[in-house]
Amino acid sequence: MATEKSQDFNITSVGYYKRDNETNVTVDVQPKFANSNYDRLMEFQEPGDYIQEIDMNLGSPEVPHDGKLRIFLNLYSIIFRSKARFVNPTVYIVSHMGMIFMSYKKLEKADPEIDEEDQKKKDIARKKAMEYTAGANFAHYWTKKSENEEIPEDYATSNCKAVMKCDVEVGGKKELVVYSAHIDALEKESGKHVSTRTTRRTNFWTYLHWKMFFGNDSTMVLGAGSVSLELSNWALRSIEALKFEDVFAKMEKIRREKNEERAQCEEFKKAPFQKWTMDQGKERFRQFLSQVKNACTHSDGCFLATEANKMWHFEKVDEEHDEIREFASLVKTKMAVWKINFPNECS
Numbered sequence: 001m002a003t004e005k006s007q008d009f010n011i012t013s014v015g016y017y018k019r020d021n022e023t024n025v026t027v028d029v030q031p032k033f034a035n036s037n038y039d040r041l042m043e044f045q046e047p048g049d050y051i052q053e054i055d056m057n058l059g060s061p062e063v064p065h066d067g068k069l070r071i072f073l074n075l076y077s078i079i080f081r082s083k084a085r086f087v088n089p090t091v092y093i094v095s096h097m098g099m100i101f102m103s104y105k106k107l108e109k110a111d112p113e114i115d116e117e118d119q120k121k122k123d124i125a126r127k128k129a130m131e132y133t134a135g136a137n138f139a140h141y142w143t144k145k146s147e148n149e150e151i152p153e154d155y156a157t158s159n160c161k162a163v164m165k166c167d168v169e170v171g172g173k174k175e176l177v178v179y180s181a182h183i184d185a186l187e188k189e190s191g192k193h194v195s196t197r198t199t200r201r202t203n204f205w206t207y208l209h210w211k212m213f214f215g216n217d218s219t220m221v222l223g224a225g226s227v228s229l230e231l232s233n234w235a236l237r238s239i240e241a242l243k244f245e246d247v248f249a250k251m252e253k254i255r256r257e258k259n260e261e262r263a264q265c266e267e268f269k270k271a272p273f274q275k276w277t278m279d280q281g282k283e284r285f286r287q288f289l290s291q292v293k294n295a296c297t298h299s300d301g302c303f304l305a306t307e308a309n310k311m312w313h314f315e316k317v318d319e320e321h322d323e324i325r326e327f328a329s330l331v332k333t334k335m336a337v338w339k340i341n342f343p344n345e346c347s
Contacts, residue, residue, distance in 0.1 A: 008169040009282060011216050013162050013193075015341065016183065025334070027341045031160040032143035034185040034194050041142075041221065041241055051239050056141060058134040058198065058225070059233035063155050092324050093303040093314070094331040095296045099178070101331040102292065102305075123231060130227045131198070134234035138223050139196045143185045159183075162193070164216065170289050177289070181215040192218035198234070200226045209247045210281065219243055248278070288312065302328055 017027045037054075044050050094101045140151040152158050159182060166177045185194040195217040197208070212220055225236040242250065252275070259272040295314040296303050302324045304315045319328040 008167060008174065009213075010167040011214065012165050013216060014165055014178075015163050016160050017163065017337075018158065018160055025337045027337065029160055031162075031183045031186050033188050034142055035144060038142045038185070038187075038194070038221070041239070044241075051236065056138075056236055057233070058137045058223070058236055059130060059228070061133075061137075061151065062129070063133045063136040063151060064129075090323070091305040091312075092327045093292065093296055093305055094319075094324070094328050095300050095303070096331055096335055097300070099335070100292060100296055101327075101334075103327055126231045127227050130231060130234050131200075134223075134225065134227075134236075135196075135198045138198045138221075138236075139184050142194070142196050142221060162215075164214065166214065168286060168289060170286050170293065175289060175293070179214070183215070187218070190218070192216075194218065195220040196223075197221070198223045198225060198236075200224065206251065206276075209251060212244050212247060217244065220247065 015027060016029050016031055017025050018029050019025050041050050090104070092103050136155050137151060140155075144151075162181045162183050164179050164181050166179070168175050168177055181193075183193055184196045186192065187194055193216050195212060195215060197220060199222060208220065208222075211217070220242045222240045222242060223236050224238045224240075225234055227234050255273045255275065262270045262272060291312045292305070292314075295305075295312075302317050302319045302321065304317055304321075304323060305312050306315075307313075317324060319325065
């Protein structure tokens with residue numbers, strides 16, 4: 001399944017697994033295959049026309065997000081997304097048995113039933129719940145085996161993930177980076193990864209680009225829409241089927257449009273969005289890995305990494321430290337499973 005993205009960023013799928021709330025792992029699972037709805041979408045010369053022929057209600061049935069499920073974002077969320085989206089982001093690092101594990105812990109989704117006295121907070125939580133429901137129903141539409149197949153009640157924990165590995169040149173030496181990637185579906189004929197996403201934004205393409213890159217996704221089915229005013233539905237406005245090579249062109253188009261809007265705004269002068277390249281992103285990734293390697297490879301241990309003035313600072317902490325305790329425990333669980341099931345890949 002290996003797909004070479006460049007000379008030194010060689011990305012391969014090692015295997016697939018599922019994980020429940022207690023971090024119990026099931027291996028050798030099969031991701032869902034994209035269905036006939038996906039095949040029909042690929043046949044349209046203008047995928048946007050597809051939406052005219054379907055009746056897709058993404059707000060129903062409502063899919064609960066299991067609040068106990070801890071979500072650890074993949075490392076590229078920190079490395080490649082705009083710094084403005086985070087306030088003092090902290091990367092959790094655990095050096096264990098010759099491997100370095102890294103993650104950023106995402107805040108759990110708020111329960112839409114709490115803060116009933118604060119209507120604004122309740123509305124925000126409700127909107128987030130509807131956005132999660134829309135994404136789940138959208139993914140289910142492209143993978144269900146029949147029109148009558150209902151979305152599973154345990155959707156939040158039934159999704160498949162891939163163990164991925166990436167060879168990266170760091171300081172003239174090839175390093176192996178192993179990580180998890182969410183897999184929405186596989187194409188039946190090619191076995192290539194397919195990603196499905198719903199969005200209400202038009203300015204976060206950098207994240208989608210790197211998500212596809214490190215997830216080894218060949219195609220992303222993107223549904224754009226928004227939560228209804230009464231917060232009871234999620235209205236789908238358009239559908240796009242984007243190949244990996246299309247996303248970069250889409251980002252550049254959006255960048256130019258945003259800069260034109262900024263240039264015409266006389267009241268608030270803002271600097272234009274800067275153009276960037278794949279090579280710049282890869283180099284930033286290499287620099288981060290180099291700093292991690294220099295700081296954290298001398299012995300097993302736990303570290304908290306924070307960025308300031310384009311430099312990362314590393315603080316060594318005990319594995320029972322409040323911030324890192326849960327992640328350190330998760331690392332040991334994953335390491336034990338990977339050693340048993342993928343001994344040749346993780347040695």
